[in-house]
Amino acid sequence: MAWALASQKESGIPLGRILVDEEIISEKDLAKTLALQKNLDVVDLEDYEVDTKASVLIPVETARRYKMLPIGFQGGKLLVAMANPLDVYAIDTVQVATGKRVELVVATESAIDAAITEYVGASTHLRTTMLDAAHSQEVADNPVIEVADELPVEEDAPVVMLANEILTQAFKMRASDVHIENEERDIKVRYRIDGVLHEEMTIPLNLRALIISRFKIMSGMDIAERRQPQDGRLAINVDGTRVQLRVASLPTTHGENLSIRLMSGSSGTIKLADLGLDDDILRLYRDAFERSFGAVINTGPTGSGKTTTLYGTLMELNTRAKKIITIEDPVEYALPGVTQIQINRKAGLDFAAGLRAIVRADPDTIMVGEVRDLETAQMAVRSAMTGHLVLSSLHTYDAPSAITRLVDMGVDPFLVTSSMRGVLAQRLARVLCESCKKEVLYTRAELGLMGIGINLESAIFFQPVGCRKCGQSGYRGRIGLFEFLAISEEINRLCVRRASSVELKKQAVSEGMRTLYQDGILKARRGVVSLEEVRRVVL
Numbered sequence: 001m002a003w004a005l006a007s008q009k010e011s012g013i014p015l016g017r018i019l020v021d022e023e024i025i026s027e028k029d030l031a032k033t034l035a036l037q038k039n040l041d042v043v044d045l046e047d048y049e050v051d052t053k054a055s056v057l058i059p060v061e062t063a064r065r066y067k068m069l070p071i072g073f074q075g076g077k078l079l080v081a082m083a084n085p086l087d088v089y090a091i092d093t094v095q096v097a098t099g100k101r102v103e104l105v106v107a108t109e110s111a112i113d114a115a116i117t118e119y120v121g122a123s124t125h126l127r128t129t130m131l132d133a134a135h136s137q138e139v140a141d142n143p144v145i146e147v148a149d150e151l152p153v154e155e156d157a158p159v160v161m162l163a164n165e166i167l168t169q170a171f172k173m174r175a176s177d178v179h180i181e182n183e184e185r186d187i188k189v190r191y192r193i194d195g196v197l198h199e200e201m202t203i204p205l206n207l208r209a210l211i212i213s214r215f216k217i218m219s220g221m222d223i224a225e226r227r228q229p230q231d232g233r234l235a236i237n238v239d240g241t242r243v244q245l246r247v248a249s250l251p252t253t254h255g256e257n258l259s260i261r262l263m264s265g266s267s268g269t270i271k272l273a274d275l276g277l278d279d280d281i282l283r284l285y286r287d288a289f290e291r292s293f294g295a296v297i298n299t300g301p302t303g304s305g306k307t308t309t310l311y312g313t314l315m316e317l318n319t320r321a322k323k324i325i326t327i328e329d330p331v332e333y334a335l336p337g338v339t340q341i342q343i344n345r346k347a348g349l350d351f352a353a354g355l356r357a358i359v360r361a362d363p364d365t366i367m368v369g370e371v372r373d374l375e376t377a378q379m380a381v382r383s384a385m386t387g388h389l390v391l392s393s394l395h396t397y398d399a400p401s402a403i404t405r406l407v408d409m410g411v412d413p414f415l416v417t418s419s420m421r422g423v424l425a426q427r428l429a430r431v432l433c434e435s436c437k438k439e440v441l442y443t444r445a446e447l448g449l450m451g452i453g454i455n456l457e458s459a460i461f462f463q464p465v466g467c468r469k470c471g472q473s474g475y476r477g478r479i480g481l482f483e484f485l486a487i488s489e490e491i492n493r494l495c496v497r498r499a500s501s502v503e504l505k506k507q508a509v510s511e512g513m514r515t516l517y518q519d520g521i522l523k524a525r526r527g528v529v530s531l532e533e534v535r536r537v538v539l
Contacts, residue, residue: 066090182255276480288422399485400504
């Protein structure tokens with residue numbers, strides 16, 4: 001075992017996957033073996049209540065480098081959890097840094113990494129960097145200044161480190177957005193995680209000029225312009241992953257606010273089957289977009305995952321035999337083999353103008369980011385009727401409403417029915433944490449009050465609890481809820497008669513369409529989401 005640990009660094013095998021007698025042992029087995037060898041206790045950090053006064057005693061870099069975390073005090077000593085208690089140098093380092101004698105326990109490397117992120121990474125380092133920046137800011141008594149005369153460009157400048165740490169922590173906490181909001185007395189930093197905002201930290205007001213200007217410089221904005229909204233883009237690398245960021249500034253009464261959208265990963269890895277589309281809905285959806293011509297619409301509110309679904313659809317269609325052109329606002333991912341056009345309204349390039357130019361370029365498939373006006377809608381419908389497959393999105397509540405929205409825009413009903421292949425509506429619901437979700441028994445009366453008809457006296461569903469793995473939220477990740485409206489002959493007739501969305505939905509349900517709510521209930525029965533979450537995002 002000692003030989004295995006000593007040769008770990010040279011072999012490249014991470015701690016927790018050590019080669020012993022030509023076999024890979026698990027993290028938990030390794031922790032038990034090391035603890036037995038050193039006569040130490042093993043601690044499960046997922047259930048251990050870490051003392052935050054202890055956890056902040058060492059820098060985050062030291063904690064991550066040596067895979068260790070102070071977790072409490074015991075008999076006048078500092079209790080430290082380590083993945084490798086044989087590392088004498090690491091033990092000496094923490095004793096020198098804290099000035100305390102160390103009592104060791106053993107924990108798995110993955111558990112220590114998670115605990116560092118929760119107790120050290122997102123709190124200590126951010127706040128230390130923030131305080132360093134505040135102390136180094138010479139204009140601390142003059143918060144009226146909006147743009148610093150000289151902005152730090154050194155990578156180790158406190159404000160630079162603070163900006164980088166905000167983005168790094170957002171990525172590690174799986175945030176989709178970062179909101180930097182100026183208020184009367186300070187600046188709030190909030191992360192949107194699984195669709196819900198969480199306040200992460202507060203920045204002193206005297207840092208407003210530097211932190212806002214730093215992000216604007218990084219994203220290519222004009223730091224001297226503070227009265228007009230601006231848009232910018234940048235890319236960062238976090239732990240070997242390239243993350244694309246879209247930044248938008250918004251002037252407010254207290255100063256500029258920034259909204260930063262994180263788009264990590266590659267669009268080439270998006271698979272429709274991984275988004276939550278069940279086999280029956282996916283089969284109907286594929287039947288619609290695999291046609292050689294026609295229009296397929298994806299609908300839902302902002303933030304419901306429409307763009308991700310459209311990109312996943314394009315990746316399935318993207319072959320050497322097809323020419324695909326998109327027009328978007330903005331282009332969120334670069335798609336290999338796909339011609340992508342960015343909207344530029346200042347140059348006169350909007351969706352309608354771009355769509356007219358695209359049709360002349362002889363594409364097989366066209367993706368229009370969003371249908372917002374009559375001209376774009378008419379161009380999209382006519383393109384779908386003249387031999388092109390057109391994919392686009394609309395902002396409507398459900399799938400039947402997409403048809404009535406196009407008619408209300410001014411598109412002739414017979415053109416809608418002639419071109420439309422189908423409409424996919426969707427929402428995003430938070431997924432229950434597998435580690436802590438609990439079963440809950442609902443009676444038939446309780447289910448009836450929620451509009452759920454089940455021919456049982458009672459039924460088991462699941463509810464969130466909260467644990468270390470999910471950040472005490474009870475949820476981890478999100479999944480799509482879907483409904484697909486296939487355009488049948490009866491739907492066509494109703495559309496030509498300008499029937500309401502209620503009539504269209506009633507007919508679609510009678511033909512077998514599973515609604516968003518029904519799809520959510522089905523996923524709740526499987527224990528993927530909670531009933532409360534389904535009601536929150538659908539009703």
